[in-house]
Amino acid sequence: MPIRIVFHGELTGLLNNRGLSPEATRDLSRAAPVKDLIESQGVPHTEVGRITSEDLERSFSHVPAWGEIVEVHPHRPPVDVSIPSILFPEPFEEVGFVADANVARLGGLLRLAGFDCLLDPRWDDARIAEKAGGYKRILLTRDKELLKRNRVIRGRLVRSERPWDQLAEVIHFFGLSDRIDLFSRCPKCNVLLEGTEKSAVIDQLEPLTRMMYDRFTRCPGCGQIYWSGSHHGRIREKLAAALEQASKD
Numbered sequence: 099m100p101i102r103i104v105f106h107g108e109l110t111g112l113l114n115n116r117g118l119s120p121e122a123t124r125d126l127s128r129a130a131p132v133k134d135l136i137e138s139q140g141v142p143h144t145e146v147g148r149i150t151s152e153d154l155e156r157s158f159s160h161v162p163a164w165g166e167i168v169e170v171h172p173h174r175p176p177v178d179v180s181i182p183s184i185l186f187p188e189p190f191e192e193v194g195f196v197a198d199a200n201v202a203r204l205g206g207l208l209r210l211a212g213f214d215c216l217l218d219p220r221w222d223d224a225r226i227a228e229k230a231g232g233y234k235r236i237l238l239t240r241d242k243e244l245l246k247r248n249r250v251i252r253g254r255l256v257r258s259e260r261p262w263d264q265l266a267e268v269i270h271f272f273g274l275s276d277r278i279d280l281f282s283r284c285p286k287c288n289v290l291l292e293g294t295e296k297s298a299v300i301d302q303l304e305p306l307t308r309m310m311y312d313r314f315t316r317c318p319g320c321g322q323i324y325w326s327g328s329h330h331g332r333i334r335e336k337l338a339a340a341l342e343q344a345s346k347d
């Protein structure tokens with residue numbers, strides 16, 4: 099009697115060899131922790147919200163018996179990473195991210211929206227997974243294999259293609275809309291900006307900026323000076339439009 103794994107909802111779209119076997123049901127003849135069985139079929143464990151068999155909720159380390167039928171369900175957003183669950187018993191006290199290079203622009207937009215996001219295009223997959231696991235950060239990527247690495251605890255396989263849609267997807271998925279703090283963090287260095295007196299930065303301003311603006315912030319990391327110009331309004335509009343769309347999807 100094989101072990102039967104039944105994938106539900108959006109998880110079916112992540113399965114390997116869908117052309118060969120379009121069914122969302124996979125019969126396996128290998129006894130192993132259910133996490134390994136699920137990932138062997140192409141679904142990273144980070145995408146799984148609930149596992150049940152024999153009317154019981156299961157953890158990733160559960161080893162199914164021969165003939166057992168295991169139901170695998172996706173997350174139901176919003177996913178609050180500070181709440182422990184059977185699958186994710188270690189709560190994350192802070193919401194922080196690591197983005198890999200293929201979603202680098204998303205990383206920059208997260209910082210713009212005030213979220214802590216580590217990002218370095220020089221990091222290889224092992225380093226990224228270590229940053230995510232070691233520092234309890236949510237890994238954001240479009241690479242399924244990266245999410246399957248052992249060190250990774252929480253993550254999200256980013257589905258949207260355009261950076262603003264990706265930002266809205268992440269905010270919506272993790273229920274973070276009330277934590278947005280636009281223009282509070284340096285998009286280049288991920289450091290929180292500090293308020294500064296105009297008189298302290300006046301020498302570094304272009305004449306027009308000096309004339310038109312009175313409120314400034316400064317990055318303690320790179321020294322960049324920021325002010326609230328007309329681009330802020332455009333960014334607010336873009337974010338609002340993307341969030342509205344994400345709430346409809």
Ligand SMILES: [Zn+2]
Pocket residue numbers: 284285286287288289317318319320321322
């Ligand atoms: Zn900076």
